[in-house]
Amino acid sequence: MHRLLSEETGRRELLLGNEAVVRGAIEARVRLVCGYPGTPASEIGDTFHELHRELGVDFEYSVNEKVALELAFGAALTGARCLVAMKHLGLNYGADPLSTMPYTGVVGGMVIVSAADPGCLTSPNEQDQRYLARMLGLPTLDPANPEEARRMTVFAFELSEACELPVLLRMTTRVCHTRAPVELGAVCTPRPKPTFRRDPARFLPTPNHARELRERLERRLEKAAAMLAGSGFDRRLRPGRARHGILAAGCPRNAVRDSLSRAGADVPLLEIGGVHPFPEEAMAQLLRDSEEVLVVEELSPFLEDTLRAVANQQGLRVAIRGKRDGAMPLPFELEPEVVEARLRRFLGLADESANRAEPLEAPERPPVLCPGCPHRNTFHAATAVFGERTVYVNDIGCYTLGANPPHGAGDVLLAMGSSLPIAAGIARSTGERVVAFIGDSTFFHSGMPALLDALDRRDDIVVVVMDNRVTAMTGLQPSPTSGRESRIAGVARALGAPSVEVVKASELPELIRAFSRARSANHPCVVVVEGPCALLHARSEPPAPPPRIDPTRCHTCGMIEAGLSCGLEPSVEVQRRVAEQRAAHPAPELAAPSISPCSLACPLGICVPAYVGAVAAGDPGRALQAVTLRAALPSVCSHLCHRPCEDSCVRAPPDRPVAVNALKRYLTERHLSADRTCVGAPPRENPPATPRVDSARTSPQKGDEPSFGPHGTTSDASSRAGRPARNGSSPASTGVAVIGAGPAGLAAARELVRRGRAATIFDARQAAGGMLEHAVPEYRLPREVLRRDVASVLAEGVRFEPGVCLGRDVTLESLRRKGFQAILLALGAQRALGLSIPGAGLAGVQDALAFLSAPGRILGEHVVVLGGGDVAVDLARVALRGGAASAALAFPEPEGEMAAAPDAVAQARAEGVRLLPGRIAAALEGTDAVRAVALSRVIGFERGGGGVHWQRLEPAERLAVTRIFFAVGQRLDIEGLQLPSELVTSTGWLAADECGRTAWADVFAAGDAVSGPSTVTQAMAFAVRAAWAIDAFLAQGGHVSPPSAPPLRPRPPRRVANGGPRGEPLDSLAAAAEASRCYLCGMCGNCRSCVELLGCPAIARGEDGRPRIIGESCNACGACVQACPSQAIGAGA
């Protein structure tokens, strides 16, 4: 038999205060019990839920407190004894019907238990219901311990019946949740059978009856006061006069008695257990007996003010001390030590309280959604889709915890069912979509009317109903969806919701997709997320093994393996974008390759998802960090890159690749300032982190062991901030001499400086930039853009010596003598090739590069460019811009196989450039100046002898021209450089491997001078590899022969483009929209989405920064398996 059912009167049991109330109600033969769960009162209902059948008690968890009070009232009208239990806030919800019940009165005893929460331990406020009780006219009892709670419960039924009033038993957390000995009392004699007797003058409080009932209420309260006075719950101890008197009420009575006995103080003490109606005569007597009275009560100065009113009425001049004058603390629970100290002070006794030790610093352990909670996915998905800028309104329940990190999905919280109307109010005034969360039980409690209102007004809100089939927070009480078909979606549809989706919480991708649909809708959306509480079945099922994390996929990035980490901790927003993309595109081919194809394609190794994701997340500063870490000349790249990233995009035709280059141009044009900082970014609460990489993982110890290749780049990048580069203190003539200030030279020098080496660039010309400066047309690369990039490279500590020509002013030997430890030849391919055809020496025949570097007068001329590469196209377009009457390109290939980038060709054609494919110039005609060109048709070709031999017909066309340009290729301008023959190949290029190492250990070569003409991005990438090789060479002391070549090899370009889109760069909205198209492929070495986004308490970040699963906390729900963007988590073994 349950111990609460024992018939052994006088037996003492260790009972919770809440259990003592249950026992008291059993002793009073309660017939109907109802209420709504709420801490700290929940165990009252729970215990009746367990025992009601055995007891023959009618029990229910009502849909809300108002319904519960009305149900009990109805039963009480028939003479049945009823108990209604709720937390303090529930009384407010039922206050409307409750305010008239004292007028009609009850027949059977009706006891309302409402538990207060001093200190707001589990509540949003610590409202003092005693005021409400007095306002409504409810006699109120306030127990100090479980035993008193039992006795007061029994008495409350008798009081209620005798004065025909509902009686409030006002509990506090401390009494509810303390186990103390309780003496079991006898169960009262059986009660008469309930029947309803008509009494319209009483039960129909229409205005004519209400006036009379109002007067009757006062007579009822007078009777209650008399009964309370004789109840023994108000006690006057130590009668007689004394200087100090004490009035104590409610739970602090324990501490007062305890403190007085410890102090040996015997002073007049009035203990009040029946706080309303208050014992007026006993209070007056205490005032008459004392010169000074201290009032000890919790929460508000309720009885203190009452005592003042009594003193005033009685004309007594007694000092009343308490909360008003600071003699007692005002808010929160009164701790016994505080009561004792304040009492001793009041009594004039020495302060004996010991100094309290301050709590030590311990990591916070806020309550979290349980391991295995299905609705962790709900918050994970909602925040991934709606992001951090959306306002989230939360409600009362477990899901309030969604407001905690990592989800932060809770900006506002008020009361049961408030989330919907608050969200609607915010949405109406801001015009933005607002998300409201609500649970199943709360939805039925008070969310339904709110939903109807929002639907009728077509409020711009997304209502997320989390149906876990139980009232979980208060201890798994049944809810209206428990054990039956959920009716939430049906209710929402019946109320007229235009969009109701029902999704399983366990299906994360589907959940994310549902939220995405709700985000883009323009009407109120209801998403019902079904996932039963994990605690419901936690104990019934055998534990499954926890999932395992595959270390080769987790926290792994192919870029990091190559030492090319983006150096960024991904922001939460970027990780959220990844989560949404994975859900939106679950196709197997996107199954998280270790490197995204675009990053792999980028010659410079820029992590494209890192910066595109940051643009999508509205974080241009972070995006720029990822770009400038790899690109020495980011603005130049954004204008001239051949965009292999876009060519490799998984959004291949028929879809359009993500316009990666346009995004880079948006970043550099809109946000990059001269000092490489981000300007114009929206303000953020957390500034982007500085590049940080676990140096132990990516950087070998330089100096200890010779290293080679790209390793260590990122750690050096991070060390820049803290440690001055070595060149800052070393003389200019040490370190590395870089010959040539073109893109290759600039990129190599910057990389060297970032690695702590000194670098000095020598260039024959006065301006840095090489071909970019003097050959690329202004319309393709505005010089202002180039100069900005060059300036920022120099600002990083690269020295530039203009006007110094190799072979004329310096030689390799003289540079060595000056103390340079290594020399990089980044000479470019600046000499145009000629054609040996008749008439090549005529006036009006010119090489293309010479013209591009110094365009002469060309007004009205007829121009033919021989060649089909980028330079040829550039030249034709420059000629038209310079006023040429016509411009044509003649080249041997078919049109589709031109060397020039297709988009440039298309633009040239649009501008009026005529294309003459399949033609070769046979001769130039004219006397002094060229007058015509004879063209042969190409009919085929064969390879051999190191070149292509075009098979052609006899000349068939003559074109009248005034100007001919040769743009058939470039070569290294080697004359006069005084280079040793072993550094030069037989075809006239520099001899070096793909890392720039030459036959001489301290001489390196990179860029077009080695590879032949390439794109600017490829030339820079080559130069950066050479810089790594130089760094490795210098780390070995400058005399060890270089090790074998690193694995990174130049990739043959597949030319898509030769420049970014013209016109204005994108604005931030368009950029974010374009960036949002990116699937953010690839695994991320800095990803922590399981820790930072999912927030499962069974996953922690280990000391190595990698997530690990805490086996004993994990209940194998599998949420992390779905959430891992790298597919690194799999089922356990």
Add this chain to the structure above:
Amino acid sequence: MTPPRCILFAGVGGQGVLSAARILGEAAHHSGIAVAVSQLHGMSQRGGAVQATVLIGASERLHPGGAPVDVLVGLELIESLRAAHRLDKGSVALVSRWLLPPRGFGGVPAPEQVLAELRARAGTVIEVDAPSLADRAGSRAAVNSVMLGALSRLASLPFGPDEILAAMRGGAGAELSEVNRRAFALGAQAAPEAGDRSRSIALPSARAGKTRSP
């Protein structure tokens, strides 16, 4: 009047802090000693920090207050650290070597750091490898039984292991699960080796008829 003896249980929601405190309270109650078990919960099932206090020989008080405790039973190390300010040189800290890192990425102290902090404050610190012992007994969920076993041997409680075991059984006729019985025994075996330095807990002469034996 002798002040009540205060035993503080600290741990993480789900570890069984509340039931351990309740069992100790029942053992005292059935031994005829006045007792109050104060448990503030509500968030206990959500993995938050949980504390419960057993006031043995309680006079009138229900609220344990904030004064130094006589015994801290720490089921988890970080929660022991959180309660460490309640220790003084008269206190015994009986702690389980189990560190459950809170979710997230804050700095988590090493077990040795926590133990050093406890040693600096408490008169005696007794470590129990409760998770291993519980596993040996058959379930990690029995950590609280291990700690009760260790507590039963710690000092001269006014009742012995039999009373605690009876309280664990939960009433006449009920059977104690084999796992919990083993866990309790393993805890009791583990404690004396480390517990020799513990001071004896002098309790008020509590059998003086204030309460009635069952």
